[in-house]
Amino acid sequence: MPQVGARPALSRSVEDYLKAIYRLALQASPVATSDIAQALDLSAPSVSGMVKRLSEQGLLEHVPYKGVELTDRGRRAALGMLRRHRILETYLVEKLGFTWDSVHPEAERLEHAASESLIERMALTLGNPAFDPHGDPIPQADGSVAEVESMPLTEIPPNSTVEILRVVTSEPKRLRYLAEFGLTPGSILYLVDRQPFHGPVTVRVGRKDRVLGHEMAALVLCRPTDGDQIA
Amino acid sequence: MPQVGARPALSRSVEDYLKAIYRLALQASPVATSDIAQALDLSAPSVSGMVKRLSEQGLLEHVPYKGVELTDRGRRAALGMLRRHRILETYLVEKLGFTWDSVHPEAERLEHAASESLIERMALTLGNPAFDPHGDPIPQADGSVAEVESMPLTEIPPNSTVEILRVVTSEPKRLRYLAEFGLTPGSILYLVDRQPFHGPVTVRVGRKDRVLGHEMAALVLCRPTDGDQIA
DNA sequence: TCGTTAAATTAGGTATACCTAATATTAATA
């Protein structure tokens, strides 16, 4: 008899594979096994073996020497994991006072253990949020994912005012660095200047001007605001 | 580099063994391997094997053919698990609206995944509770456990008023049954009558008289209240 | 088109944690 609130029993490993493949498929599809190996820090043969088992289970389709794609079942499972992860991160930050740079590993472990009903109760308590603290969209229970148009700071023309929508890193050091500058989702900033050829970007947050390296600025996704007023 | 808030990495299985041995040792010590096997629903040889590995790791002392006892290290780990479990149960009930009969399996899975710092944040949010929703004492971070004198309903003399302190089962059906009667920790009841030789017990809760089978009544631990007034 | 290289797979092996069947030890009884 299956547990109340339980989900199809996939092992931790399998859940991690599906999540990684989903993410990688957003960049390029089919996904190369070597990319999976790199993402999960595993050897290539380990991934080959697991990929074979997962396709036998109907979670993904594998064309040997070509790559893998998630089946509908595999994608649903991956989206479920992503939902769990992002609801957990949001809950930890909103309700338990964790900082946005510290929640990733905690959510990474809890997402395998939390039941569907726990996640839905957390979501309800949070008012069914559509985005997590990093601005990542939270897949809804029906599998839909909000798509938001955004541009990295490195592509915004100088002299524009933008709202930060999303920060695409889970590295604590970088998250702390950005938060120190006030560069978190929802905040408004004015792009003062941008050096060509992958040079630094100067932004004004509040009254302060900050210089961001190109790599850092590329992680900050924004949307231009209507006016051009300085906050 | 160990994780922030992480604990010594013990596997799920090991954590379950230590928890079970701790509980069993409260009844009788040393603990028989067959009792561990029964508690964890494993074969006797599986337990023999694991017991050997755990004693090699210094988590318990094993005298072959006699039984096992936790070492200090083993006891600390077990108390840690118990704390995690009970904080989690309390949090799920108090903050997320779970019912007291449904939290056990959820906590059983989360206790292996939650970091020390998550548990301490939950405890703080709850005001560092000393007891969980079933009245079980929550081991404190320093390893101390509140001891409360209590008697099962089956040993209370008729015509006395008692407060329920604890209900010692995790079976949902029984918990729901008792909750229906208003028999939860903190509630006051009047023991109307008690049949000898393991017969049923009649209690009055509010205005209603309820008859409880002996087995059920034995799960309800109480403390006599000063007066003898009927609530 | 042939050879070289990069990528992927297969072969074979390890650790954990379980199992059943067989054996050993202890404790209770005749």
Place this chain on the structure above:
DNA sequence: TATTAATATTAGGTATACCTAATTTAACGA
């Protein structure tokens, strides 16, 4: 004390998920 029954352990085997080393396949440039 010898036998028996209960308890525990050892022996040997399975599944999962990882590893390294060896091999195969595909793709690309000479």
